[in-house]
Amino acid sequence: MKHLILGGARSGKSGYAVDLAVRSRQQVTFIATATAGDDEMIKRIAQHQAVRPSQWQLVEEPLDLAGALLQCNHPGHFIIVDCLTLWLSNLLAKGDSHWQDGREALLAALTQLEGNVVMISNEVGMGIVPLGELSRRFVDEAGRLHQELAKLCDVVTLVTAGIAQELKRT
Numbered sequence: 001m002k003h004l005i006l007g008g009a010r011s012g013k014s015g016y017a018v019d020l021a022v023r024s025r026q027q028v029t030f031i032a033t034a035t036a037g038d039d040e041m042i043k044r045i046a047q048h049q050a051v052r053p054s055q056w057q058l059v060e061e062p063l064d065l066a067g068a069l070l071q072c073n074h075p076g077h078f079i080i081v082d083c084l085t086l087w088l089s090n091l092l093a094k095g096d097s098h099w100q101d102g103r104e105a106l107l108a109a110l111t112q113l114e115g116n117v118v119m120i121s122n123e124v125g126m127g128i129v130p131l132g133e134l135s136r137r138f139v140d141e142a143g144r145l146h147q148e149l150a151k152l153c154d155v156v157t158l159v160t161a162g163i164a165q166e167l168k169r170t
Contacts, residue, residue: 001116004149006123007159016157016164017080017118018051024116026078029057031068033087048082062090063098066105069113077115084121084149085142092138103145110152121146123158 003020007013021028030052036042061068065087072079081087091099110117125143130136150156156168 001155002110002113002153003116003118003155003157004146004153005118005120005157005159005164006146008123008126011159012162012164013120013122013159014048014082015051015162016159017082017120020118021056021078021080022053024078026076026116027057027074028053028078028080029059029072031059031061031065031072031079031081033062033065033081033083033090035062035090062087063094063102064105065102066109069106069109069117073113073115075114079113079115079117081117081119084119084145085124088142088145089138092134092141099141103141103148107148107152110149119149119153121149 005013005017032045032048034041034045036045057072059068059072065081065084069079069081087102088099091102121142123146124139125146130139150168153168154170155166158165158167
C-alpha cells in the first residue's frame with residue numbers, strides 16, 4: 001500500500017503516520033529527509049525522534065530518496081518518509097537537474113515497492129501565491145509532485161488540526 005499524507009505545518013501529519021505504523025505491527029523504517037542546519041532544526045528533529053519508537057530503523061537521506069526506498073523495500077515492511085517537501089527543498093537547492101532526476105527516480109521506485117510506504121508532505125498550495133521566484137517554483141513543484149503521487153497512491157489523506165480526512169482510497 002502506498003499512502004500520501006498531506007497537511008500544513010504542525011497539522012499532525014507525522015503523528016498520524018506514526019500511529020498508522022504502530023498499529024500495523026510491522027517492522028518500521030523511518031526515512032528522514034531533514035538536515036540539521038541550525039539549532040532550531042536540531043530541536044525540531046529531536047521532537048520528532050522523541051515520539052518514535054526506539055526500535056524503528058532510521059535512515060537519514062536528504063537527497064537519494066528513491067535509493068533509500070528501494071534499499072528498505074521488503075514485503076510486510078512499513079516505511080515512513082518524512083518529509084517530501086524538505087526533500088524537494090534539498091534537491092532544488094542542488095539545481096534543476098537534481099530535482100528532475102530525483103522526482104523521476106522517486107516515481108519509478110514507487111512502482112517497485114512491495115511493502116507499505118507512507119509519505120508525508122506539506123500542502124503548500126492553499127495560500128497566496130508567493131512573491132519570490134524561488135518560492136513560487138517551490139510551490140509549483142510541490143503541487144505537481146503531490147498530483148503525481150496522488151495518482152500512484154492507494155490512499156491520500158489530508159490532516160488538519162490533528163484530524164485526518166481521507167481524500168482517496170482505491
